[in-house]
Amino acid sequence: MNKSIIAYNVPELEKRNVLSEASNLFKSNVLNEEQWGKIQVEFETKLYTPTVTMRVLLFIVSLIGMSTIMGPIALILGDIGETGHQLLSFLLGISLLLFTEIKLIKKESHYKSGVTEAGIYAGLSFIAFALLGSKSHSLLVYPIVGFLLAAFAAIRYLNLTALVITIGFFGWLLFQVLSDIGGVAQALMPFIFIIAFGLIYWGSNKVRAKLTAEFLNDQFIILQTISLVLVYLAGNYFVVRELSIKMLGLTLSEHEDIPFAFVFYGLTALVPIAIIYWGIKHRSVLLIRVALVTIALSVITFKYYFSLGMPVLTITISGAILIIVALLLLNYLKQPRKGYTREKLLNNKWSSPDIMAVVASQTLGGNQSSGSVSEDINFGGGKFGGAGAGGNW
Amino acid sequence: MNNTNKELYQRNLINDEQFQLLEAIRTEKVVSVYYELRLMLYLGIMLFAGGVGYFAYQNIGYMGHLMAMTGIGVAIIVGFYFIRKFAKSYSNGEVTVTLVYFDYILILVSLLIIALFAYVQVYFDLVELLLNWTSFISAAIFLFMAYRYDNRALLAMAITAFTAAVGLSISPVNWAKGAWQLSSNLYTTSIVLGAALAIIGQVSQYKNVKKHFRFTYQNFGLLLYFIGCLSAMFKSNYELPYAFLTLVSAGILTWYTWMKKEFLFFIYANIAGYIAFTYLVFKAVDHMSGDYFVFVYYFPVTCITYLLLLFKKKSHFAHE
Numbered sequence: 113m114n115k116s117i118i119a120y121n122v123p124e125l126e127k128r129n130v131l132s133e134a135s136n137l138f139k140s141n142v143l144n145e146e147q148w149g150k151i152q153v154e155f156e157t158k159l160y161t162p163t164v165t166m167r168v169l170l171f172i173v174s175l176i177g178m179s180t181i182m183g184p185i186a187l188i189l190g191d192i193g194e195t196g197h198q199l200l201s202f203l204l205g206i207s208l209l210l211f212t213e214i215k216l217i218k219k220e221s222h223y224k225s226g227v228t229e230a231g232i233y234a235g236l237s238f239i240a241f242a243l244l245g246s247k248s249h250s251l252l253v254y255p256i257v258g259f260l261l262a263a264f265a266a267i268r269y270l271n272l273t274a275l276v277i278t279i280g281f282f283g284w285l286l287f288q289v290l291s292d293i294g295g296v297a298q299a300l301m302p303f304i305f306i307i308a309f310g311l312i313y314w315g316s317n318k319v320r321a322k323l324t325a326e327f328l329n330d331q332f333i334i335l336q337t338i339s340l341v342l343v344y345l346a347g348n349y350f351v352v353r354e355l356s357i358k359m360l361g362l363t364l365s366e367h368e369d370i371p372f373a374f375v376f377y378g379l380t381a382l383v384p385i386a387i388i389y390w391g392i393k394h395r396s397v398l399l400i401r402v403a404l405v406t407i408a409l410s411v412i413t414f415k416y417y418f419s420l421g422m423p424v425l426t427i428t429i430s431g432a433i434l435i436i437v438a439l440l441l442l443n444y445l446k447q448p449r450k451g452y453t454r455e456k457l458l459n460n461k462w463s464s465p466d467i468m469a470v471v472a473s474q475t476l477g478g479n480q481s482s483g484s485v486s487e488d489i490n491f492g493g494g495k496f497g498g499a500g501a502g503g504n505w
Numbered sequence: 506m507n508n509t510n511k512e513l514y515q516r517n518l519i520n521d522e523q524f525q526l527l528e529a530i531r532t533e534k535v536v537s538v539y540y541e542l543r544l545m546l547y548l549g550i551m552l553f554a555g556g557v558g559y560f561a562y563q564n565i566g567y568m569g570h571l572m573a574m575t576g577i578g579v580a581i582i583v584g585f586y587f588i589r590k591f592a593k594s595y596s597n598g599e600v601t602v603t604l605v606y607f608d609y610i611l612i613l614v615s616l617l618i619i620a621l622f623a624y625v626q627v628y629f630d631l632v633e634l635l636l637n638w639t640s641f642i643s644a645a646i647f648l649f650m651a652y653r654y655d656n657r658a659l660l661a662m663a664i665t666a667f668t669a670a671v672g673l674s675i676s677p678v679n680w681a682k683g684a685w686q687l688s689s690n691l692y693t694t695s696i697v698l699g700a701a702l703a704i705i706g707q708v709s710q711y712k713n714v715k716k717h718f719r720f721t722y723q724n725f726g727l728l729l730y731f732i733g734c735l736s737a738m739f740k741s742n743y744e745l746p747y748a749f750l751t752l753v754s755a756g757i758l759t760w761y762t763w764m765k766k767e768f769l770f771f772i773y774a775n776i777a778g779y780i781a782f783t784y785l786v787f788k789a790v791d792h793m794s795g796d797y798f799v800f801v802y803y804f805p806v807t808c809i810t811y812l813l814l815l816f817k818k819k820s821h822f823a824h825e
Contacts, residue, residue, distance in 0.1 A: 133509045142523060151518050160819070165768040169775065170815065177808030183801040227812065326509055395536045404541065428556025434549030435613075438542050442606060445542075448535065457530055457537040468658055470724065 119217050119268050120159075122325075127157040128223065129327040140458045159223040170226030178208060178234035198242045205238030217269075232269050236261045252292070255285040270327075272334055279338050291360060298360060302376070305346035313339040337402055340387065344406045347379030350413045380410050395451050546609045554616035558623065570628050577621045584614035592654055597714045600655040608656055615650045615659055619643050640670030657721050664725045668698060692741065695733030702726025727758070727770055731777040738784060745788070751781035766821070779807075 115122045131152065138148040162170065182204060186192075192200065212231030216222040243257055259281035265274035286308060290297045297304070313336055320332045345351050353370050356362040364370065384406040391399030415426060445454035510531060514524040529535045557577065587610050593600050602608075622642065625631070647663030650656065672691050706722030709715055734751040738744055755778030762771040783803075790799055 130509050130512060134513070137527070142526065143519065147518055151513065154516065154518065163768055165772055169768070169772045170812070173808050173811055173815075177805050177812060180801075180804040180808070184805060187798075187801055324508060395533045397533070397536055397538075397541075400538070400541065404545075424556055424560050427552050428560055431549045431551070431553025431556055434545050435553060436549075438545040438549060439606065441538070441545075442542055445538070451533075451535050453535060453537050454539060454542060455537060456539040457535070470661060470721075471658075 117267060118270060119213055120223060120270065121221075124157050124159050124221070125223075125327045126325075127155045128159050128161075130155045131157060133326075136458060140456075142458070158221045160221050160225055161223050162225055167224065167226035167229075171230050174227045174230030175234060178230055179237070182238070194245065198245050201238045202242035205235045205240075205242060208235035208238065228269070229271065229273075232265050232271060232274070236265055252285075252288050255281045255288055259285055266331075270331065272330060275331060275334055276338065279335070279342075283342065287359075299371075302346045302352050306343050309339040309342040309346070313343065333398060336398060340399070340402045341405070344383045344387070344402075344409070347376060347383055348409065348413060349373070349376040349380045350416060352376050380413055384410050543609075546606060550609055550613045550616070554613060554620065557617065558620040570624070574621060574624055574628070577617055577624065581614055581617050581621065584610050584617065588614065588654065595653055596655075599715075599717050608658070611650060611654050611656055612658060615647060615662075618646055622646075640666050644670060651718075652715065655715070657718065660718055660721050661725070664702065664721065668725070668729065671698065692733040692737035692747075695729050696737065699726045699728070699730025699733055703730060723770065727773050731755070731773060735777060735780060738781060745785075748781045748785050748788075751777055752785065755781065763821070783807075 118125075134143060134148060134151045134155070137143045138145075143151070161167075182201065185200065185204070186197070189196075189200070208231050212228055212235065216225070216228050216231065222228045240257060240261055244254070259278060262274045262278040262281055265271045266278045283305075286305065287301070290301045290304060316332055316335050316339070320328075349370075353364075353376075356370055357364060362370065370376070384403055387399055387406060388403035390396070391403050411430070420426070442454050445452055448455075508531065510519075510524055510527040513519045519527070530537075560573075588607070591602055591607055593602060623639070626639065644663050644666035647659050647666055651659035651663055671694050702722050703726035706719040706726060709722065710719045731751070734747060734754070737747040738751060741747060755774040758774035759771060759778060762768070762774060786803065787800075790797065
């Protein structure tokens with residue numbers, strides 16, 4: 113791997129990765145204080161990363177500061193017309209990127225400090241505006257420009273948000289190309305998506321096994337998770353049906369099915385099962401997590417089309433099933449079995465009783481103002497609140 | 506470079522046993538489903554309790570109330586049996602219970618008690634009588650369970666239920682979305698309650714009674730306080746005094762949280778303070794010339810100055 117592709121100093125990134133891994137091990141009581149102390153000395157890095165909350169603040173302030181900077185400059189220059197604005201925007205974007213890279217990253221050793229993110233986003237947005245302007249282009253132009261800029265940020269600055277956006281633009285590009293070609297290509301779209309993202313998943317698995325760069329772990333987790341979810345969604349009956357109607361102009365009457373409906377019903381049911389089977393067999397947490405999400409989505413999909421008309425009962429029963437399954441598994445895994453354990457091996461970066469408290473209060477009721485009907489106050493809080501679905505605490 | 510485990514092992518920073526364990530985890534020879542199972546339990550409880558509560562509400566006027574009530578009652582009793590069996594006695598410190606799903610039973614039972622309470626209330630036509638008290642009673646139940654069995658999630662639910670009882674809704678999500686104003690003129694209530702919660706948090710720590718509850722109290726308290734202040738600033742007839750109140754209290758909190766390195770509350774204070782300050786500048790411009798061109802410069806200049814100030818003290822907030 114050519115190390116100069118990445119704007120950061122790779123040996124420093126590696127040190128920082130060891131430090132953050134070790135810090136988690138220390139917090140999980142795997143390392144003792146003495147070991148942690150030694151590691152801190154041996155792997156001291158000059159990369160500068162503030163605490164999470166501080167990064168948020170720095171990001172917001174820098175973003176406001178950088179994105180409003182065009183105002184004064186435009187004011188000084190006076191009326192320069194549309195092209196002038198585009199040129200100015202381009203120069204400003206380039207200078208913001210150069211400032212971020214040379215001053216912040218190279219000189220001050222900022223690494224994900226919030227300011228760097230703001231610089232990258234603001235810089236790229238200015239460049240995007242410069243390239244696209246306010247005229248309308250062919251629908252293919254937007255995803256191409258977006259994809260290239262986002263991919264640049266994702267690779268050179270290891271930016272995770274940019275990675276997600278890159279994948280999004282890639283999906284859009286693929287969709288646009290296929291629907292522009294039309295005909296067979298359009299009809300085969302779900303399968304082309306499944307194959308494309310399946311290949312991305314498979315390929316990234318291969319690359320990951322070869323690469324020893326552990327500081328890229330988060331990148332791979334995100335890439336693989338999204339690819340897998342997209343493989344599932346491309347075959348999901350609801351998604352295919354709705355997208356065919358809304359985006360590709362398919363007209364269906366009330367009870368009419370999409371062509372080859374049984375294929376998509378099959379995929380909706382079988383893909384999650386396949387994923388969970390592979391996940392359990394190969395003990396891959398990533399696969400298991402994706403499988404749990406897709407199973408939930410499949411249940412909702414089938415419920416949507418074959419509803420029994422008793423949503424409350426469905427909710428209660430599915431809640432009861434979840435509780436029972438979880439308790440049974442907890443009991444079953446009292447002793448580790450087949451490599452699975454119910455015990456916490458290492459702390460999750462995001463788990464904290466304080467975060468859980470906020471999530472619970474926002475999802476489990478108690479947070480509805482009594483201005484309305486008072487008797488349903490206790491269960492209004494979040495029957496459908498999906499906040500818990502995304503993360504762990 | 507090697508993988509982290511090998512690197513640490515070769516440099517003699519971890520021992521054999523630790524290396525074996527970490528390699529087993531890295532290569533997924535042993536996998537923990539700790540968080541997955543907990544998430545499942547949590548979702549299950551959320552759906553089940555929500556469903557039971559709503560089911561009870563929906564079925565008023567049909568047969569089988571007593572059975573439904575008995576059912577919920579039995580579930581509560583069974584739950585309490587487990588709670589009593591595994592709970593430790595009350596302590597002012599943090600209490601850890603060995604049973605892995607203890608917290609979840611606790612939350613489920615609390616929610617069921619409240620569902621039963623609502624059911625009884627509707628069934629025996631007590632709604633009108635208890636109209637103003639329902640949320641207070643829910644809050645009291647949550648609060649008791651939170652303190653007795655040491656649970657922060659229940660405490661957060663108690664606080665939100667209590668604020669709901671006085672007509673407010675607090676949500677960090679709204680704050681993050683930029684919904685800073687209250688929908689009705691409850692700003693005084695919000696300010697007083699918010700300040701009270703923040704103080705309770707401080708007292709808890711000072712008196713050493715459930716110190717770890719402080720964050721929950723203050724997180725909600727400060728949100729309520731600043732949302733109240735900002736709403737008052739925009740809506741009341743005393744906009745200037747409220748703007749100054751916001752600015753001054755945000756200033757004090759900024760100083761305090763900076764010293765204590767509590768950066769989440771530092772951010773709350775800074776955002777509220779900045780809004781109040783901008784508002785005052787806006788008013789001043791309005792009063793003097795009405796030349797709003799100033800604001801083209803105002804935002805970049807203030808933000809960049811602020812950043813430079815922060816970076817002068819860079820080491821203060823480096824690394825966790």
